[in-house]
Amino acid sequence: MVAATAVTAQGIGWRGLGKAVRAGDTAATSCKALGGVLAAQVPALPTAQDVEPRLLKLMSRGARLSCVAARSLFQESPTLPREETGFFLGVGASGGAMEELEAMLDASFLEQHFDLGRFGTGGLGACNPLFAFQLMNNYTLCHAAIREGLRGPNAAIFSRGSGTVLALAEARHTVAVGDCEVALSGGADSALHPVTWAELSREEGAGVVPGEGAALLALAAPGHAQPLGFLNRCEVHPGQQGLAPALESARRSLDALEPECVVLTATPNRREAARELALPVCPESVFDASALFGESLAASAALATVAALDLLQDGAIRRAAVLVVGPDGDVGLVGLAREVVS
Numbered sequence: 001m002v003a004a005t006a007v008t009a010q011g012i013g014w015r016g017l018g019k020a021v022r023a024g025d026t027a028a029t030s031c032k033a034l035g036g037v038l039a040a041q042v043p044a045l046p047t048a049q050d051v052e053p054r055l056l057k058l059m060s061r062g063a064r065l066s067c068v069a070a071r072s073l074f075q076e077s078p079t080l081p082r083e084e085t086g087f088f089l090g091v092g093a094s095g096g097a098m099e100e101l102e103a104m105l106d107a108s109f110l111e112q113h114f115d116l117g118r119f120g121t122g123g124l125g126a127c128n129p130l131f132a133f134q135l136m137n138n139y140t141l142c143h144a145a146i147r148e149g150l151r152g153p154n155a156a157i158f159s160r161g162s163g164t165v166l167a168l169a170e171a172r173h174t175v176a177v178g179d180c181e182v183a184l185s186g187g188a189d190s191a192l193h194p195v196t197w198a199e200l201s202r203e204e205g206a207g208v209v210p211g212e213g214a215a216l217l218a219l220a221a222p223g224h225a226q227p228l229g230f231l232n233r234c235e236v237h238p239g240q241q242g243l244a245p246a247l248e249s250a251r252r253s254l255d256a257l258e259p260e261c262v263v264l265t266a267t268p269n270r271r272e273a274a275r276e277l278a279l280p281v282c283p284e285s286v287f288d289a290s291a292l293f294g295e296s297l298a299a300s301a302a303l304a305t306v307a308a309l310d311l312l313q314d315g316a317i318r319r320a321a322v323l324v325v326g327p328d329g330d331v332g333l334v335g336l337a338r339e340v341v342s
Contacts, residue, residue, distance in 0.1 A: 001336075002182075002225040003077040003218035004306045007069045008293060009040040009211065012049060017303070018310030021263060021287045028209050028294060034197055040211035040294030041192055049075070051147070058133040060095040061212065062298070063140045066188035069214035070144040073184065079225070080218055086152035086183030088171040089141040090164025090298040095193035096134035100127040140188055152180040159187060159298035161265075161326015162236045165334055168305070169234035171219050181221045186305075188214035189298035200295065204327060207268035211294020215302035217309070229312045233257060233335030239328070243270060246331040247277050250323070254281055257335045259321035261285035261311060265304040266325035267295055274325045281321075300324065301332055308336050 006014040009027035031039035042065065049071045051064055059067070066089065074080060108114055108123030133139055138156040145154060153174050157167045164187035171185035190212035191200055197210050219231060237249040254262070254277065262278040264271075264286060271290065278286045289304040296303060301324040308320040318339070324332030 001217050001228045001231055001309060002220045003073055003080060004216065004228065004309055005069050005073040005076060006213065006215040006303060006306045007042055007065050007072070008213045008303060009042055011043060012046065012068070012072050014215065014306040014310055016310065017292070017307040021289045021292055021307045022311065024288070024291055026291045031192060031210070033192055034194065034210065037197070038209055039192055040209060040292070040296070042212055057130055059143055060134045060137070060140065061190040061193060062092050062095060062137070062188045063143045065190065065212065065214040066140050066144040067147050069186070069188060069216045070148050070184070073216050073218060074148060077218065081182055082149045084152045084180055085150050086171060086174050086180040087141060087145050087150045087154040088167040088174070088183060088185040089156055090159035090167045090187030090302065091137045091140040091156045092159065092189030092298040093196055094135040094137050095190060095196060096131050098194060100131045101195070103127050104131070150184070152183065159189070159301070160328040161297070161300060161324050162328055162330035162332035164298055164301035165234050165236050165324060165332035168217070168231065168334060172231050172234055175219050175221055181224055183219050184216050185219060186214065186216035186302035187298040187300070189296055191295055191297050200327065204267050204269060204295070209294040211296035213293060213296050213299040213303050215299060215306045217306065229309050230337050230340050231334070232337050232340070233333065235333045237331040237333070239330045243273060243325070243329060246329070247273060250331040250333050251277055253333050254278070254321055254323070257319065257321050259319045259335070260317045261287060261308070262321045262323055263287050263289050263304045263308045263311070264323040264325070265289045265293065265300045267327055270325040274323055278323055295327070297326070300326060301334070305334050305336070308334070312336060312338050
């Protein structure tokens with residue numbers, strides 16, 4: 001890992017996120033868009049990284065955050081190549097403008113029921129054609145890639161937690177096999193869209209704090225640049241058979257990593273189980289990133305990973321792990337170290 005960046009409720013930048021997570025800081029404030037619900041929302045974006053106003057109508061919130069994160073990364077690391085650089089991003093659900101969505105749905109109902117035929121003949125025509133660019137969630141990656149001129153291997157992976165760990169694994173593999181010398185990876189998402197929040201609160205209950213953000217890591221082949229650390233493991237332990245078997249599978253990998261700290265991100269109803277997994281490995285060094293970042297869905301794992309990377313920088317910690325137990329029910333595990341682990 002040769003560069004990193006983050007866009008969070010604390011602003012732009014990844015330095016200091018580890019300290020904030022270790023201290024248990026929270027950044028939740030009242031969110032007007034959600035009727036005053038406490039949320040970890042990103043503040044006003046600076047012009048130097050934000051997208052041009054004329055392009056905003058093409059973007060979901062997640063896409064905008066992805067663009068800001070990518071621009072910030074290249075501003076901080078101007079020597080990184082662009083044209084052949086890969087890009088692998090965990091992305092969330094679509095999040096278009098509510099007025100466009102409401103117009104489309106109003107024109108798609110027949111006798112108080114959504115009708116696919118009416119959707120085709122009337123719904124699609126009731127909204128701006130550019131609305132499609134907000135709805136297609138792969139554009140969370142595409143907008144940032146186009147803006148920065150990235151033309152290497154790429155993939156947008158739908159994520160409600162562990163999918164972002166898959167994006168990190170894809171980037172790591174792509175660099176390792178020589179498909180590109182540098183690959184960006186991470187996640188960008190917002191749980192503050194009213195539709196996303198309605199679904200999340202229905203599934204996870206009242207205790208969940210919605211969040212938003214983006215975080216990116218630049219992974220490079222050996223010798224490309226001075227490394228900040230090494231991404232030694234990226235695993236997803238499927239939860240189809242339930243959370244307990246997935247956690248047990250992750251336990252063996254976590255033990256093998258021998259981390260000196262664990263940064264976890266988990267929904268409220270899975271947090272205690274995640275802590276019980278991590279505490280025997282690091283009894284005094286389990287840090288809950290959820291308090292700082294909220295449930296940021298596709299961004300959560302990436303934000304937790306850059307916070308763990310920050311913890312490695314002062315030299316006191318040599319190995320760190322990130323444990324992701326998101327709404328998808330899978331268990332993601334990321335291992336970071338100051339040196340390569342075979």
